[in-house]
Amino acid sequence: MDSLGDTSGMSSSAVPVCSSRCLLSPLSRSLSRSGKSILHIDPNNYYGGADAAFSLQEAETWASSITAATDNDRGTFKSASITKPDGNTGLSFPRAYTLALSPQVIHARSKLLSQLVSSRAYRHVEFLAVGSFYIFKPTTRSSQKPSLVRIPSTREDVFFTTAIPTKAKRGLMKFLKFVLGYDSEQQLETWQPYADGPLADFLKNEFKMDAELQTYILALTLSLDGLITTRDGLSTIYRHLTSMGVFGPGFAAVYPKWGGISEVAQVACRAGAVGGAVYMLATGIREMEMSGDSIELRLTSGDTVKTRMLVRNDKNAEVGNGVSRLAAIVGSPLKSLFEALVEGAPLPAVAVITFPAGSLMTTSGKAYDYPVYAFAHSSDTGECPVGQSILYLTTSTTPDAKEILAQSLQLLSEAIDADHIPLSLFQMYHEHGRGSVASRPDGSIFNFPDASLSLLFDDSTLEPVHEAWKQVMGEAEVDTDYMTFPDREGVMDDEDMYD
Template sequence: MESLSDALWDVVISGTGLQQSLLALALSRSGKKILHIDPNEFYGGTEAALSLQDAESWVARISDGSRGLFRSASITRPEGASGLSPSRAYSLALAPQLIHARSALLSQLVSSRAYRQVEFLAVGSFYIFNQPQESAQESGLARIPSTREEVFSTTAVSAKDKRLLMKFLKFVLDYESSPQLETWQAYADSPLVGFLNREFKMGPELQTYVVTLTLSLDGKISTRDGLAVIRRHLSSMGVYGPGFAAIYPKWGGLSEIAQVSCRAGAVGGAVYMLGTGIETMETAGDEVKLQLTSGDAIRTRMLVRSDDSPSSRTGISRLVAVVGSPFTSLFEAVVEGAPRPAVALIAFPAGSLSTAAGEASEYPVYLSAHSSETGECPFGQSVLYLTTLATANSKELLERALEAFTHVAGGAEAPQILFRLQYEQLAGTDVTSVEGSIVTFPTPSPSLAFNDSVLEPVREAWTKVMGEAAAEAQYMVFEDREGAVDDDDVYE
């Protein structure tokens, strides 16, 4: 068997994040000579899912400054808390993104046959967290109605607002056609809330319901983008079953898709090396010479990597909490015949939280609650993922949101917080770079829902690697491998 150094590789893929892994899937039946490396000891890159022990090691590495996009990471195990299971019983996602049913990612997983290896779960209701008012009204969770049936049945919205909401939902479903198109074009680049106010006479409360469906991290999404996202949400409702518009991959979200894609690459003949990064790089004619941290010196016709350099764009602050409660009421099917959801999303609107010094939250805080059905924690526990834009007080606001949620959803006695992981994720570049034989993927946006724009650089890289053969090949369209249907039906 020839050594790594003896071979001339068609492509070296550095990193096993989602984009690099999807590229490995796309090339898995190309016959290309592929080396796939990752400096981490685990798959997934910024979309990885970590056991408790892996999380401890990851935080230690971030603390020494070796992870460019992450900072201010810490782990807390509250004193007196009991019930934490062994490390491998947990799979904490760094990028817990939901995937809308109309996403092109799902279409590619189906056409490539990779979907057989992934188990998907329903994402349930979206909620708004309501703080108590001066009238001593109880705080609680209000479900956001996003279908005709939910609008009619909800008691959280007045009759007048129900009519406004129905009018808007009908408008969005056909917003790209006349006369709807002419109605919103003048507001295209203005905040969605202004459009809702002027054209639909919505008050602040109803505006919050609508903007929450966009999952906008700053709450200032434009009318053009907001209508597109809400249209995607509404059109995704019922595609894979009644009562839900989005799904979530079991065992750690996008990390599971990355691992499945890498397995396809390995079956196709790619060589995998974890714990191996690039030490030095030199372009020599049509080749790229790489010195790996493993000590190997290799040559490749093309290098595909990701950019881990922070940019000036605003990053996010995250808090991941393992909680000793199943929060059963969050994970109930609300439509007859619907599957039991494994994920629920709760929004704390801007201004609904305050620091100890009385500073109100400038941006929304989102809490994604995951049941044990996700495979991310043991039975009887839940994993809560809290996200907001990074500010000077975002860490404290996430703690406030966690405290408020567990107080409301945990019943008479607030459940124990068994484990906390906190960190900031910086934003990176949003542009693909192609310099000769080196392709650098942009950093995926740390959004709450998967954005199909992530897929475009992958196809561009595939086209460059395939060269002239790309004109005759079908991108991400494969037949089942022999025996795959019988072996893999358990995943459907």
């Protein structure tokens, strides 16, 4: 149980309690900057919780701990394993690598980026361009090897692509124009009858798209089950299209260097400490006792803390299926995936590849019903040495998921270069179950939902952070103060590393 609390106005021995999960870290920072006393505890000995990133040695230790843990102790992680070839594998030293447990890309129009700017935390996170989105094409009678086809996501892309027939291009152009005004009164009448149904049905009925063209659109949503609703699908694609070019030509999304979303947690924790928050890793809550408006917490460290407000993350509630992930370090720079295709665009550090539902086969010979997504990361992410890359593959957890991810890794390697298939140097597989998905205010205790499994950073996950902030601060505070911090007086940027 990860927790956050506030004890402003109480005795000096009483301090609040909080978690180092990615989204609770900015919360503790915001509260500490708003004059609250914050104690931020986490039973893990690392920052970020389910959003953490590990060196190779840390990854092996973590995987072993998940394997050895009981169901209650491992939280929403259900299994983890490490695979590496025998002998001299070509790996560098362990800390030359950073493997993210939950890699996510962030649209340029994301509210998260706006909050990082208003809170001044953006100065300490380096963002890299997410380049092309690709569709995986399996072997056919006319093609003896699998291939990758780039997804056009602007009108110019559609015009120049040779992968889509002319008639289909017109339908795609019409759809892209529709999405840019999808929330207008006229367009609402078109899609609202389909709002809660699959986006695929809307594309088929209103834009006459065939199954193949639908996969191009669905791939941009990064939907884990491929069944995203029309309402959510249009919103996601709108954000993708309007994010294009915001930070530079040729890309719509970014990725934080040095470990992805976990880097945001690290920066927030350090900035919170500058603001007066106290952090305790490898510390949990052993017992909790309520007395009036006071909560007494007995910690596993032996300390006792009193607080008037507690925000905690219950990691054990499981709701539905989760995701299976495979992170693979490969001995190749995979240069063909990281090309700048627009003049003046930065060299991308991340590429996204979609294996559409039905494009892979299970060991029993049946078509796999779920999509698989692969994030290819170059060494520019800081996650591996020059000359190597990391492939993160994700799909919904099923009995066939582990074999499907292994198959996807092999086919992706062949599609990139069938003549020089890069050697896999290290693999980490893990399954992440779904935890609680809604916040539950309960008097002086705020139960925080578990980490999102989405591959696109979901702005809706920021809402519980704001709810918790308001509950701790009280109604007297105005929302304009939320996540908006002035520069510290008399401190220059290069002097204040984490403000």
